[in-house]
Amino acid sequence: MANAETTQGRRALITGVTGQDGAYLSRLLLEKGYRVHGLVARRGSDALWRLRELGVAGEVKLLTGDVTDISSLLRALEQAQPAELYNFAAQSFVDKSWDLPAVTAQVTGMSVVNALEAIRCTDPKIRFYQASSSEIFGPARTPMQDETTAFHPRSPYGVAKAFGHLMTINYRESHGLHASSGILFNHESPLRGIEFVTRKITFGVARIKRGKQQKIQLGNLEAKRDWGFAGDYVEAIWRMLQQPKGDDYVIATGRSASVRDFCRIAFAHAGLDYERHVEVDQSLLRRADINALLGNAAHAKQALGWSPKTSLEELVAMMVDADLARIDKGAIA
Ligand code: NDP
Numbered sequence: 001m002a003n004a005e006t007t008q009g010r011r012a013l014i015t016g017v018t019g020q021d022g023a024y025l026s027r028l029l030l031e032k033g034y035r036v037h038g039l040v041a042r043r044g045s046d047a048l049w050r051l052r053e054l055g056v057a058g059e060v061k062l063l064t065g066d067v068t069d070i071s072s073l074l075r076a077l078e079q080a081q082p083a084e085l086y087n088f089a090a091q092s093f094v095d096k097s098w099d100l101p102a103v104t105a106q107v108t109g110m111s112v113v114n115a116l117e118a119i120r121c122t123d124p125k126i127r128f129y130q131a132s133s134s135e136i137f138g139p140a141r142t143p144m145q146d147e148t149t150a151f152h153p154r155s156p157y158g159v160a161k162a163f164g165h166l167m168t169i170n171y172r173e174s175h176g177l178h179a180s181s182g183i184l185f186n187h188e189s190p191l192r193g194i195e196f197v198t199r200k201i202t203f204g205v206a207r208i209k210r211g212k213q214q215k216i217q218l219g220n221l222e223a224k225r226d227w228g229f230a231g232d233y234v235e236a237i238w239r240m241l242q243q244p245k246g247d248d249y250v251i252a253t254g255r256s257a258s259v260r261d262f263c264r265i266a267f268a269h270a271g272l273d274y275e276r277h278v279e280v281d282q283s284l285l286r287r288a289d290i291n292a293l294l295g296n297a298a299h300a301k302q303a304l305g306w307s308p309k310t311s312l313e314e315l316v317a318m319m320v321d322a323d324l325a326r327i328d329k330g331a332i333a
């Protein structure tokens with residue numbers, strides 16, 4: 001495994017650098033002495049808020065580009081000259097993927113080919129990480145899912161991720177690239193997008209606690225997810241690219257909880273009873289939901305020496321406290 005001495009000055013390129021995982025990985029790599037470049041599509045008005053929250057916005061060299069445009073990626077590789085490329089960019093919200101199936105296929109699926117081709121054509125020694133997802137498994141037909149579990153994606157997002165996953169394996173096998181796919185189960189943090197259920201809940205708890213609203217509306221309360229902390233998961237991602245060869249790894253906690261459980265823990269952390277504040281809105285139910293996901297990360301533990309450090313209770317507390325602090329500072333309404 002590389003150590004801080006061997007990674008000093010190493011160069012990395014991160015697509016999706018302004019997202020949750022992009023921010024945590026940027027911080028981790030900078031701590032290890034990397035020179036971090038990030039591809040930014042520059043659509044939002046305050047794209048850099050996560051990098052700012054982690055105190056690394058000034059240290060990441062930003063390159064403008066879109067992963068659906070292969071010339072952006074070729075230019076970014078030329079500018080960054082990276083030893084490692086982490087491909088996080090995606091239309092990452094499952095629910096939106098039913099409204100935007102073709103966009104999701106392009107951004108979440110086809111862009112993986114763009115990244116792999118860009119590597120193959122410029123410098124095949126660049127190590128590649130693909131942000132794969134437990135969504136490729138679909139409805140649980142085995143109690144736990146691992147690298148051998150069959151795919152049955154339930155959303156256009158899941159289908160696009162399955163394509164990216166298989167393409168990554170294909171470039172490893174056909175072109176000998178050092179390409180790895182991390183099949184990450186849901187991972188959250190105070191930097192999670194507000195549209196995802198965990199952050200919707202913790203933001204709602206904070207607003208209710210501060211008297212700004214009374215209720216939150218949710219969809220399926222019985223869906224179960226294996227929720228981990230994004231800060232733990234980027235360490236696993238980095239370790240994948242330090243191995244002698246590319247491979248696929250499930251990254252998960254091995255504990256699954258329902259949306260209802262998440263509500264119970266989050267409201268209780270703020271001294272509130274979720275049953276008084278959570279309402280089910282039928283319009284938020286999905287066209288096809290995944291009832292339960294639970295990951296077996298034994299391979300990552302054995303090969304990478306990785307295991308999660310943060311419990312669900314610690315994660316929820318961190319998220320609720322961060323949203324309370326943001327409201328108290330006036331950083332969000
Ligand atoms: P986010 O949604 O927080 O970040 C996605 C990033 O991709 C954003 O920076 C976004 O920029 C960028 N992006 C979107 N479209 C493009 C584009 N066309 N060109 C360039 N950049 C683009 O996701 P996370 O950080 O949570 O997740 C990282 C990756 O891991 C994603 O691929 C996600 O699908 C995957 N994943 C995440 C899981 C999770 O639980 N978090 C679980 C499994 C997989 P902008 O904000 O400007 O749109």
Ligand code: GDP
Pocket residue numbers: 094095186195196197198200217218219220221223224225259284285286289290
């Ligand atoms: P996903 O696992 O990547 O789809 O992450 P989400 O956080 O978007 O959804 C996790 C689970 O929470 C899914 O089973 C959703 O159906 C369920 N859920 C229940 N209510 C909501 C809600 O209001 N918003 C979202 N995003 N998900 C919800």
